[in-house]
Amino acid sequence: MKKILFIEDESALQKSMGDSLRREGWEVLSALNGEIGLRQAKTECPDLILLDLILPKMDGFEVFRELKKNKETVNIPVIVLTNLEQMEDVEKALELGAKTYLVKANYTLSEVVSKIKDILK
Amino acid sequence: METKNKICNALNPVAICRKYEVSLWQCPQFLFLIMGFVILVAILAVYFLGTERIKDPTIISLLVIGITGFLLLVSFVITSSLEHLADASRMKTEFINIVSHQLRAPLTNLSFSLDFLTSQAVPQSEASCEEYYVILKENTQRMGDLIDNLLTVSRIATGKFPLKKEDVSLGELMDGLLNKFKPFISASNIEVDFQKDPNLPKVNGDRLWLEQVIENLLDNAIKYTKGGGAIAIKLKQRNKKIYFEIKDTGVGIPKEEQRFIFERFFRSKNALKEQTRGSGLGLHIVKKVLELSGGKIWFKSKEGTGTTFYFTLPIKRQ
Numbered sequence: 001m002k003k004i005l006f007i008e009d010e011s012a013l014q015k016s017m018g019d020s021l022r023r024e025g026w027e028v029l030s031a032l033n034g035e036i037g038l039r040q041a042k043t044e045c046p047d048l049i050l051l052d053l054i055l056p057k058m059d060g061f062e063v064f065r066e067l068k069k070n071k072e073t074v075n076i077p078v079i080v081l082t083n084l085e086q087m088e089d090v091e092k093a094l095e096l097g098a099k100t101y102l103v104k105a106n107y108t109l110s111e112v113v114s115k116i117k118d119i120l121k
Numbered sequence: 122m123e124t125k126n127k128i129c130n131a132l133n134p135v136a137i138c139r140k141y142e143v144s145l146w147q148c149p150q151f152l153f154l155i156m157g158f159v160i161l162v163a164i165l166a167v168y169f170l171g172t173e174r175i176k177d178p179t180i181i182s183l184l185v186i187g188i189t190g191f192l193l194l195v196s197f198v199i200t201s202s203l204e205h206l207a208d209a210s211r212m213k214t215e216f217i218n219i220v221s222h223q224l225r226a227p228l229t230n231l232s233f234s235l236d237f238l239t240s241q242a243v244p245q246s247e248a249s250c251e252e253y254y255v256i257l258k259e260n261t262q263r264m265g266d267l268i269d270n271l272l273t274v275s276r277i278a279t280g281k282f283p284l285k286k287e288d289v290s291l292g293e294l295m296d297g298l299l300n301k302f303k304p305f306i307s308a309s310n311i312e313v314d315f316q317k318d319p320n321l322p323k324v325n326g327d328r329l330w331l332e333q334v335i336e337n338l339l340d341n342a343i344k345y346t347k348g349g350g351a352i353a354i355k356l357k358q359r360n361k362k363i364y365f366e367i368k369d370t371g372v373g374i375p376k377e378e379q380r381f382i383f384e385r386f387f388r389s390k391n392a393l394k395e396q397t398r399g400s401g402l403g404l405h406i407v408k409k410v411l412e413l414s415g416g417k418i419w420f421k422s423k424e425g426t427g428t429t430f431y432f433t434l435p436i437k438r439q
Binding site for chain 2: 056105
């Protein structure tokens with residue numbers, strides 16, 4: 001079973017996204033802040049990380065940079081799912097190696113799920 | 122006719138300033154006109170005085186120095202009025218950034234939840250649906266609250282913010298709020314100590330807004346005292362004023378950010394690290410409500426140690 005780590009501080013989003021991902025038959029790990037997310041990424045070795053950028057404790061970019069520094073996490077594909085849509089943020093995330101950058105407001109839940117499916121294939 | 126009107130309007134600084142919604146003495150167009158007028162009059166006057174009246178070049182020089190000093194003052198006023206406009210423009214940009222993000226977050230919660238509910242192939246159990254209804258309700262409320270706050274700030278800024286005059290007991294308000302926040306306080310592992318003088322007189326103000334003021338200060342104290350701590354609240358009489366103090370052992374406000382804390386849309390880095398939600402309007406509204414009620418607010422804070430907010434309100438006249 002594929003394992004997805006969802007780092008997002010909005011519990012409502014954790015619920016709807018988590019439920020849809022579980023419905024696809026995947027295991028979902030929820031992290032409500034950057035610190036917990038990073039820790040789980042290191043210990044649980046997920047197949048994919050869905051990462052928000054505005055996070056408490058440690059923001060998404062910090063988490064991302066740490067993931068890239070670490071041997072065990074450097075190869076985990078990361079999808080950025082955020083409401084930040086400034087060009088410099090998009091560029092920064094893609095430079096760090098994000099598989100794709102999704103602005104929440106522009107996608108439906110099922111569209112996000114199908115993007116994940118494409119990457120996990 | 123229409124073009125004539127347009128030209129007249131373009132040449133009329135008063136109309137332009139009114140359009141920008143700035144007072145004449147903060148409006149560069151008007152100030153430039155005044156400065157031009159002063160320069161012309163000064164040149165002519167000095168010329169006239171120099172050729173006709175005053176023969177002593179020292180006096181003329183002093184006169185010119187005086188006029189130059191005055192013009193320097195006017196240009197300083199113009200520059201600072203430009204600063205005011207630049208500030209207004211910066212506020213607008215911040216406004217758009219913050220509002221769009223703070224409105225989008227609950228909007229995404231709503232739309233993703235609705236996506237999930239409506240895409241059900243297998244009917245959901247009632248319990249699970251119930252959780253989604255709570256999400257829908259909370260996030261609709263969150264958007265509503267933000268819009269209410271924005272309207273309040275705009276009413277305050279335009280001076281259209283009427284406050285009622287009622288007899289209000291701050292002690293009772295505080296008791297009620299502590300009761301309401303009980304679950305939040307114990308869930309946050311916080312000890313609250315509330316001390317009030319016996320027989321405290323009432324204040325004269327708007328009950329609902331004063332309740333919001335105290336609620337906001339209490340809510341902040343709890344929110345930013347992460348991982349447990351203590352909050353001490355004092356309510357006293359001092360001369361003809363009621364004195365309120367709320368001290369927390371929270372994250373504190375960094376020194377370099379302290380002067381911005383009551384500004385619209387400002388959020389401290391420490392606050393953002395604990396809580397990504399928030400519009401940066403709460404303390405601005407708190408300050409304005411207290412000032413409009415004849416009161417004053419101030420604070421002391423040390424990063425990593427905690428923050429104490431104080432306010433005073435005049436006692437109701439007998």
